[in-house]
Each structure stands twice: as structure tokens, then as C-alpha cells.
Amino acid sequence: MDAEEFRRRGKEMIDYVAEYLENVEQRPVYPDLEPGYLRSLIPSEAPLEPESYEDIMKDMERVIMPGAASPACTELETVMLDWLGKMLQLPESFIAGTDGQGGGVIQGTASEATLMSLLAARCKAVRRVQTYTSDKSEVEIFSQLVAYTSEQAHSSVERAALIGGVMIRKVPTDSNYAVRGDSLKKMVEEDKAAGLIPFYVCATLGTTPSCAFDQITELGPICNGENMWMHIDAAYAGSAFICPEFRPLLNGIEGHSTVGLNGFWYLKIFFCLSTPVNRVKKRTDIIGAFKMDPLYLKHENQESGLVTDYRHWQIPLGRRFRSLKLWFVFRMYGLQGLQAHIRKQVALAKEFESLVRADKRFEICAEVVLGLVCFRLKGSNELNQNLLKKITNSREIHLVPCQLSGRFVLRFVICARTTESRHIQQAWQHITQLTFELLQEPNH
Template sequence: MDAAEFRRRGKEMVDYVADYLENIEKRQVYPDVEPGYLRSLIPEEAPEEAESYEDVVKDIERVIMPGAASPACTELETVMLDWLGKMLKLPEDFLAGTEGRGGGVIQGTASEATLIALLAARSKIVKLIQADHPDRSETDIISKLVAYSSDQAHSSVERAGLIGGVRMKKMPTDSKFSVRGAALQKVLEEDRAAGLIPFFFCATLGTTPSCAFDCITELGPICNAEKIWMHIDAAYAGSAFICPEFRPLLNGVEFADSFNFNPHKWLLVNFDCSAMWVKKRSDIIGAFKMEPLYLKHDHQESGNQSHWQIPLGRRFRSLKMWFVFRMYGLKGLQAYIRKHVGLAKEFETLVRADQRFEISADVVLGLVCFRFKGSNELNETLLKRINRARKIHLVPCQLAGKFVLRFAVCARTTESRHVQEAWSHISHLASELLQELPH
């Protein structure tokens, strides 16, 4: 949608909202529909090709309004997470369908998804152990629990452990910054020997520092055999898995108990929208369910996603997924991902052609980690000058003790000329800096 159409459609939407509010008393206060009404009104999968705005917006009256805010909000969310799960080719186990035991939910951020997964895993292991040892207290069991993540994992993973009141160990990574099966196996043996109870592993696909991928095809079978909940945090990288050429990066997801990524990061859905799937809804609901009388209703057996998250209230975030998936179509979204990856490769080529610089990690998706061949201090100075010039903005990381600059392609409107200008700017500042140094 270009700016001109945005102006026209935006104004139509303002009128729609005003009309709705002016005529709200004519609408029914409570819907007539039965639970599950919505799924049959829309296709089972996202369209391959883009649809027109008219097609999407006319479905608001047909599909959404008969179900009011509730159950339409819950039902559209369940179906949109199925659509997105199919786009990613997630195993059937993760889909809700009409009879599945799994399914998806929108959380606000990946931090919340990780926390929810850890809490569900904690609740599950406590129940499992108490089933055999009814005398063991919850606090005693929790005091022995241990969770694991990569030493490259996002800070929110460590924070989830802090909130959940459990030990969180950071696993060492290999030369590609990936956690490998052997590393996990070793620490599990040590921890079990020390009387600890391993219960949760948070794998990362696309780490924040360098977009590295934990080896879930090795880690998953170990977690399954050891009854450890495997959660996959693919906050950034997950969007790319809608492209067949990037889908192998997700191989091993079949071993996971829960999987999460953020469509708000790289799939054109506005913040916030973090998509989380679980294989067994009952695991997550069991950890959070509370049912006072004022939350009871006639359809208790059907979905209520408040039991899947920390807040009780929910916004109607699936609407923006529905609009985006239909207005771009799967092909349009794939083209968007591929364009960004291409632009990152373009930047990588520019860096590699300059002998003063090196690439610090494989460029797999839209992130390029690079640095001066030289001291950390020199790279820190370069970063400062880049960011103080305020033409572009870079965020650094540490990789194997080295201070590294990160060039991230993530804005919707990024084109080749922006990449070229950015590199020309960086290269110019780099030359200035090197000229100032004593020989």
C-alpha cells in the first residue's frame, strides 16, 4: 500500500470507527454465535497471493462483528496462529485446528513467551515429581531445579530464571556461537550427579549478538530423552522460516515443547505481536488457570487465552496479523524477507572488499557483524563516531572477546541505496579515524 492509498484507506477507517460508535446501540450487547463459529468463515490457510484492501475490510462485518470482541478476538487469534504456523511449516502438533491439543497465542514480547514457557515447565516438573513423591514440597523441588540457555541468549532468558526463582546456567557455544548437544550432555550429567533437577532448555535460533543458531537437531533428542522442556526463542529469525530456503534452520522444532518468534520484528506486523506455540495447551493452562465466579461463562470448555499469559485483559492483536497476511500474501512476505537478506549480503560484500575490515560471524539473515581488523578500542572509537554523526545508528556486541559492530537491515523501506550510502559513510569515517592514528 503506497502513501496515497494509505491516506484514502485510513480516512475510510476513521469513518468506519465513527459510524460504529454513532450506531453502537443498534448492535447486540452479546453475540449469538457458538464457540468455534469463526474458523468456518475464513480459509484454512493464508493466501499465497496478495488480496485487495477491499476484500479484507469487507470481512470485518461478515466475520468479526457477529462475534463482537469476544469470542471473535480469541477465535481469530487461534486461527491466525494456525495460519502462521502453517506458513512456517510447524509440525501439526503445534496447531490448534478443531481437535488439536496444541496451538498458538499472541504474547507481547519474546521475554514474556520465555517466562511463560519456563513457568509452565516448572509447574509440570513439580507435578511430575510430586506424583511419585507426594511428600516433597514445591519449594524444595524448585530449589533443585536448573534451567539452561546459550551464553549467547538474550538477557530476557536469564531474567526469566530470576523471576521464576530457578537456577539458570549459560551453556558454552562452539566457534559458530551455537550450543551443541555434547555441551548439554556434559552439564546434564554433572548436574544430575550433584542432585540437581534439569527441567528447561531455552534454545535460541538467531541470537541477538550475531544471529547464531543453537543446534536443535542435537539438543532436541537429548531434552526429550531427559524430560527437559525445550523452548525455542527465534524472536528475530523466526520470520525467515516462511521461506523454504531458510526453513531448514528450524529443523529440530519437532522436539520442542514451545516455540516463539516476533512477527513485529520482521514480518510487517506492528509492535507488539509475539507469536508463541505449544504442543500441549494443557501444560500452559495448568500453570496459570484461576477461575473465580466473575470469569466463569457458558463456554468454559472452549478457548480462553487469558490462561496462557500473565495479563488477564487482552487486545485484539490478531486483526493486524489478518490484515498483513492477506494484503501481502505469503509470496509478498517471502519477497520482503528475501529482499532484506539480499541487502545484508550486499553490505557483507562491501565489507569483505575492504581489506581494513573483517566479517565476524556468518551472515545468514539480515544482520552483518563486522569490525576493523584491530583493537577493540579502535572499533569502539569507530562506533562512537558513527553514532555521533547521526546519519545511521549501529548497536555493538561482544563476540569471543571482540568488540563487534552490527549492521542490521530491518526497516520496511530499506533499499540498496541506503546500504550503499551507509557503507560509504562508515568507510569515510573509518578512513578519517585511521589517518589520525600515529603510524
């Protein structure tokens, strides 16, 4: 949607909202529908090709407004996450369907998605341990639990363990900054020998520093063997898996007893928000952790099994109607449009990579798989820190650094919807100009 269409559609939407406010008293106080009404009103998969905005707005009145905020908010979310699951070619067991045990939930942020999975895993571990040592208190068991994640994992994983009050160990990575099975296995064996209870692994597909991919085909069987919950943090790379050429990076998801998957940062440019999703095979695993049913939250379909109460799947009680954005985006772009967008972003990163590789003063520091290019000037960390300072002070582009194997590395990320080849070329020209100036300075 270009700015011109945005003006037109935006103003139509303002009129729609104003009309709603003016006539709200004519609308029913709450809907007269059976649980599950929504699924049969819309297709079971996202369209391949874009649909028109008019058609989507027509469906607002047909599909959403009769179900108002509730149950439409919940039911659209369930179906949209099924659409997304199918776009990702997830195994059938992760799809809610009409009677599935799996399903997804939109979490507020990726940090909350990870935290929620860790808390659910903690609860499951305590119940399991108590079946064979019933005299142990919950808190005693907490003190023995140990979680694992990559030394390259996002800080939110360590923070989740701090909040959950459990130990976390950082698994060293291989030369590609990925966690391998043998490193995890070794740590788990050590910890078991020390009387600890390994219960949770957070693997990352697309790490923050360098977009590395932990080897989940190796980690999965270890998790299964040790009764550990495996959560996959794909907050950055997740959405790229809707392209068949990137889908193999998710291979290994099939075999696990429990998998959380969050992510879809890549699509956030469409959504105006990131869409962290927790996806589980057995919904009772995640619901069981913190279910509370005071009288003021009871409703008549509570025990029917027909209704999904997303409040049990998350930290907050209230929730926003974020699946509406998924619905609009999936339909306005179509699967092919979304794939094209991801491919374009990756192509722009590859374009930047080849500019770097063609300049012998620079080096590429990690494989470029998606939209992130890790690079640096050959030379000292200080030299690269000075280059970044020059870039920051000139305020033309914005780069965030990282540390890889003790080296200070610059990160070039494609993330705006409107980025084109000319921006890549301008950015590189700017960087090489500043590099030229830097290398002219007397102390270099």
C-alpha cells in the same frame, strides 16, 4: 501500501470508527453465536497472492463484527496462528485445528513468551517430581530445578529464571556461537550428579549478538531423554522460516515433547508490533500453570472444551485484538509477498557483507544468514569503539555493538520496511569515510 493509499484507507477507517460510535446503540450488546463460529467463515490457510483491501474490509462486517470483541478476538487469533503454523510448515501437532491439542497464543513481548514457557515448564516439573516424591514441597523442588540457555542468549532468558526463582546455567557455544548437544549433555550430567533437576532448555534460533543458530537437532533428543521442556526463542529469525530456503534452520522441532516457539520480529515491520507467539503441542501444559476461575470470570462455555481461554496462557488477564493485524497483513501481502520481503532484506544484508569483504581493512565476524552483518576493523577493540563513537556522533546511521569471543563488534541490521540498495551504499560510504578520518588521527 504507500503513503498515498495509507491516506485514503486511513480516512476510510476513521469514518468506519466514527460510524460505529454513532450507531453503537443499534448493535447487539453481545453476540449470539456458537463457540467456534469463526473458523468456518474464513479459509484454513493464508492466501499465496495479495488480496484487495476492499475484500478484507468486507470481511470485517461478515466475520468480525457479529462476533464483536469476544469471541471473535480469541477465535481469529487461534485461526491466524494456525495460518502462521502452516506457513512455517510446523508439524500437525502444533496446529489447533478443530480438535487439536496444540495451538498458539500471541504474547505481549518476546520476554513474556519466554517467561511464560519457563513458568509452565516449572509447574510441569514440580508435578512430575511430586509423582515419585510426594513429600517434597513445591518450593523445595524449585530449589533443585535448573534451566539452561546459551551464553549468547538474550538477557530476557536469564531474567525469566530470576523471576521464576530458579537456577539458570549458561551453556558455552562452539566457534559459530551455537550451543551443541555435547556441551548441554555435559552440564546436565554434572547437575544431576549434584542432586539438581534439569527441567528447561531455552534454545535460540538467531541470537541477538550474531544471529547464531543453536543445534536443536542435537538438543531435542537430550531434552526428550531428560524430560526437559524445550523452548525455542526465534524472536529474530522465526519469521524467515516461511521461506523454504530458510526452513531447514527449524528442522528438529518435530521430535520434541514440548516446544515453545516465539518470534516473528522480522515481520514486525508489517505489524507495527512484534508478534511473540508461544506455540505448544499440548495446550494443557501451558494452561495448567496458573488457571484461576473466580465467579466474575466464569462463562457458560468454560467446561465445554469448545472455547480457548487465552487468559490462562499468559501473564496479563486482559488482551488486545492483535490477530486483526496478522489477518490484514497475511491477506494484503499474501505468503509470496511476505517471502519476497524477507528475501529482499536478506539480499540487502548480503550486499552490505560484500562491501565489507571487499575492503581489506575490515573483517566479517559471523556468518551472515539473515539480515544482520557482524563486522569490525581489523585491529584493537579500542579502534572499533572509536569508530562506533564517530558513527554515533555523526547521527547519520545507528549501530548497536556486541561482544564476540572477547572482541568488540559492530552490528549492521536491516530492519526498516523501506530500506533500499541506495541506503546500503550510502551507509557504507559513510562508514568508510569515518574510517578514513579515524585512521588519519595521530594516535592511529
